[in-house]
Amino acid sequence: xxxxxxxxxxxxxxxxxxxxxxxxxxxxxxxxxxxxxxxxxxxxxxxxxxxxxxxxxxxxxxxxxxxxxxxxxxxxxxxxxxxxxxxxxxxxxxxxxxxxxxxxxxxxxxxxxxxxxxxxxxxxxxxxxxxxxxxxxxxxxxxxxxxxxxxxxxxxxxxxxxxxxxxxxxxxxxxxxxxxxxxxxxxxxxxxxxxxxxxxxxxxxxxxxxxx
Amino acid sequence: xxxxxxxxxxxxxxxxxxxxxxxxxxxxxxxxxxxxxxxxxxxxxxxxxxxxxxxxxxxxxxxxxxxxxxxxxxxxxxxxxxxxxxxxxxxxxxxxxxxxxxxxxxxxxxxxxxxxxxxxxxxxxxxxxxxxxxxxxxxxxxxxxxxxxxxxxxxxxxxxxxxxxxxxxxxxxxxxxxxxxxxxxxxxxxxxxxxxxxxxxxxxxxxxxxxxxxxxxxxxxxxxxxxxxxxxxxxxxxxxxxxxxxxxxxxxxxxxxxxxxxxxxxxxxxxxxxxxxxxxxxxxxxxxxxxxxxxxxxxxxxxxxxxxxxxxxxxxxxxxxxxxxxxxxxxxxxxxxxxxxxxxxxxxxxxxxxxxxxxxxxxxxxxxxxxxxxxxxxxxxxxxxxxxxxxxxxxxxxxxxxxxxxxxxxxxxxxxxxxxxxxxxxxxxxxxxxxxxxxxxxxxxxxxxxxxxxxxxxxxxxxxxxxxxxxxxxxxxxxxxxxxxxxxxxxxxxxxxxxxxx
Numbered sequence: 001x002x003x004x005x006x007x008x009x010x011x012x013x014x015x016x017x018x019x020x021x022x023x024x025x026x027x028x029x030x031x032x033x034x035x036x037x038x039x040x041x042x043x044x045x046x047x048x049x050x051x052x053x054x055x056x057x058x059x060x061x062x063x064x065x066x067x068x069x070x071x072x073x074x075x076x077x078x079x080x081x082x083x084x085x086x087x088x089x090x091x092x093x094x095x096x097x098x099x100x101x102x103x104x105x106x107x108x109x110x111x112x113x114x115x116x117x118x119x120x121x122x123x124x125x126x127x128x129x130x131x132x133x134x135x136x137x138x139x140x141x142x143x144x145x146x147x148x149x150x151x152x153x154x155x156x157x158x159x160x161x162x163x164x165x166x167x168x169x170x171x172x173x174x175x176x177x178x179x180x181x182x183x184x185x186x187x188x189x190x191x192x193x194x195x196x197x198x199x200x201x202x203x204x205x206x207x208x209x210x211x212x
Numbered sequence: 213x214x215x216x217x218x219x220x221x222x223x224x225x226x227x228x229x230x231x232x233x234x235x236x237x238x239x240x241x242x243x244x245x246x247x248x249x250x251x252x253x254x255x256x257x258x259x260x261x262x263x264x265x266x267x268x269x270x271x272x273x274x275x276x277x278x279x280x281x282x283x284x285x286x287x288x289x290x291x292x293x294x295x296x297x298x299x300x301x302x303x304x305x306x307x308x309x310x311x312x313x314x315x316x317x318x319x320x321x322x323x324x325x326x327x328x329x330x331x332x333x334x335x336x337x338x339x340x341x342x343x344x345x346x347x348x349x350x351x352x353x354x355x356x357x358x359x360x361x362x363x364x365x366x367x368x369x370x371x372x373x374x375x376x377x378x379x380x381x382x383x384x385x386x387x388x389x390x391x392x393x394x395x396x397x398x399x400x401x402x403x404x405x406x407x408x409x410x411x412x413x414x415x416x417x418x419x420x421x422x423x424x425x426x427x428x429x430x431x432x433x434x435x436x437x438x439x440x441x442x443x444x445x446x447x448x449x450x451x452x453x454x455x456x457x458x459x460x461x462x463x464x465x466x467x468x469x470x471x472x473x474x475x476x477x478x479x480x481x482x483x484x485x486x487x488x489x490x491x492x493x494x495x496x497x498x499x500x501x502x503x504x505x506x507x508x509x510x511x512x513x514x515x516x517x518x519x520x521x522x523x524x525x526x527x528x529x530x531x532x533x534x535x536x537x538x539x540x541x542x543x544x545x546x547x548x549x550x551x552x553x554x555x556x557x558x559x560x561x562x563x564x565x566x567x568x569x570x571x572x573x574x575x576x577x578x579x580x581x582x583x584x585x586x587x588x589x590x591x592x593x594x595x596x597x598x599x600x601x602x603x604x605x606x607x608x609x610x611x612x613x614x615x616x617x618x619x620x621x622x623x624x625x626x627x628x629x630x631x632x633x634x635x636x637x638x639x640x641x642x643x644x645x646x647x648x649x650x651x652x653x654x655x656x657x658x659x660x661x662x663x664x665x666x667x668x669x670x671x672x673x674x675x676x677x678x679x680x681x682x683x684x685x686x687x688x689x690x691x692x693x694x695x696x697x698x699x700x701x702x703x704x705x706x707x708x709x710x711x712x713x714x
Contacts, residue, residue: 090292091292091293091294092286092292092293093293094283094286102507103507132415132416132417133287133415133416133417135287135288135290136290137290172287172288172290172417173415173417174288174345174417175288175415175416175417175418175420175421176342176343176345176418176421177418180342180418180421180422181342181343183342183425184339184340184342184343184425185339187335187339187425187428187429187432188335188336188339188340190432191332191333191335191336191431191432191435192332192333192336194332194432194435194436195328195329195332195333195435195439198328198436198439198440199325202439202449
């Protein structure tokens with residue numbers, strides 16, 4: 001009886017898992033049209049060895065559709081993302097680049113997403129303040145052009161194909177706060193002191209008992 | 213009262229024979245309950261049970277609290293894969309040492325202080341997650357938090373003083389199983405707490421630090437409850453009982469020798485490394501495995517990871533119960549066979565898990581593997597209390613430490629290098645489980661026999677009293693062992709039970 005219930009429960013769990021499978025498969029990055037979008041990202045502070053501060057520094061992002069773009073009529077939305085440079089992917093398989101788009105984890109941070117206006121032919125730009133949950137690392141910017149059924153069709157990036165030029169470094173916030181540190185110390189001290197007080201008290205009571 | 217065979221004679225000084233009215237539950241010669249009443253909180257037996265398993269569970273919650281939050285933590289602290297893996301090994305390594313120490317503490321000071329001290333002194337380690345700013349700090353703090361898993365030893369020791377041998381398998385299995393569940397609860401609890409804190413306005417990299425305050429507070433609360441509501445022995449607290457002359461202070465060196473020179477101790481240390489050890493390793497790798505191999509969403513993988521740990525709710529008690537059932541008909545020999553069968557089956561299911569290519573087979577294999585491994589843990593601790601009476605604490609500590617050592621070793625060999633893929637690692641881990649379970653065939657109790665050999669003419673009393681020297685017997689230090697031996701007669705199986713006169 002118990003075995004039957006167990007098997008049924010596991011069957012139920014399995015079917016739920018099947019239905020929560022990830023996104024569509026097998027659309028490849030190499031199928032996308034390269035260089036359709038020309039995009040540049042200029043940090044608010046530049047120079048040799050400058051590291052941008054998350055939550056404070058900005059990127060000025062300028063983009064336009066390249067004259068070589070052939071799939072332009074399909075563009076419906078432009079999605080701009082912050083992507084990891086190869087040096088930030090070393091020893092970190094959760095940031096790995098995959099050719100299959102649904103598996104690719106190299107561009108997890110959304111910068112902006114807006115609808116594509118085909119009537120505007122000139123370069124457009126906007127500012128982006130680095131979010132406070134951006135981790136420490138080296139980055140570049142990539143924009144995907146997405147069609148009406150939410151499939152990527154083309155892309156452009158602010159670095160070269162080997163991802164070695166125009167990279168910028170970001171330093172994450174530490175996440176620590178003085179108030180948190182103080183609260184932490186207070187509770188720790190309370191724990192130790194409470195223990196000592198109880199212990200000493202009980203020893204004293206036992207001594208009194210014994211001397212009776 | 214207390215007539216006995218052989219050289220023991222006279223009264224059972226300090227051991228109550230009063231079975232009427234004093235306690236809520238019926239008790240044996242050592243005041244240990246003979247019945248397990250799950251939904252009662254009556255003093256002292258059931259109250260101890262609940263205090264014990266909840267504080268042990270709290271320690272599991274805090275030790276594995278980092279695991280479901282690793283995707284956030286690794287970005288805040290800029291961790292590499294090796295850092296995350298090393299932190300996992302560190303989290304189970306701390307308690308190798310602390311479980312050994314806890315065994316001695318229980319033997320000398322009693323389980324109540326042991327539990328309370330550990331739980332309240334490890335609260336600061338949990339709170340110190342707010343200070344961590346890099347890999348080194350993270351690994352160090354996980355290592356220090358891991359020390360509190362030694363509450364396992366105080367939990368099992370405490371159960372052995374409160375409940376009688378016939379039901380010890382079920383009681384120990386339930387207490388430890390529900391404690392281990394903390395490893396599953398935390399995979400659901402911490403992400404929820406983190407999400408709530410984030411919605412209240414904190415940024416991701418601060419929210420996870422605040423989330424750690426929840427296990428920290430649980431430590432403080434449980435420590436205070438154990439100190440105020442708990443007691444060491446059915447007759448009262450150890451201090452009071454000792455000073456009344458009822459329990460005699462023993463020497464650490466003697467107890468250690470008793471534990472270490474008994475070869476059975478080492479057999480169970482190895483076995484537990486491959487039942488509990490593989491359970492802990494799997495807790496650390498299984499979510500990631502399902503996420504990567506079968507392309508599940510993170511929260512789905514998390515639910516699977518949680519259910520592996522939560523199976524402990526019934527799997528470990530079931531193992532203890534199976535052992536008790538086998539003992540009822542076949543005595544200790546039945547317990548040994550039950551353990552071997554259950555643990556080997558778990559190992560074979562682990563091999564199947566590694567070789568499963570579809571999601572459905574993998575989940576079924578994982579569930580069966582979890583049942584096998586966790587029931588084997590329950591069955592192991594149904595036997596450990598019988599290896600020695602004098603050194604119960606230290607042997608429990610050594611066995612518990614063996615579990616953690618097995619976990620660290622398995623994670624190092626199979627899951628921290630690129631030599632094996634995770635599925636290959638799981639397959640080889642299964643093979644290792646089957647191989648390391650074979651030594652249980654060598655465990656022989658002269659009074660009860662072993663898997664393949666019948667008992668010799670040594671009596672139960674002779675086995676337990678032989679742990680004491682002549683001078684110690686003259687001081688009547690062995691009387692606790694004597695009372696224990698009387699109750700343990702039932703491990704001779706049905707034949708033995710019919711000759712017991714109580």
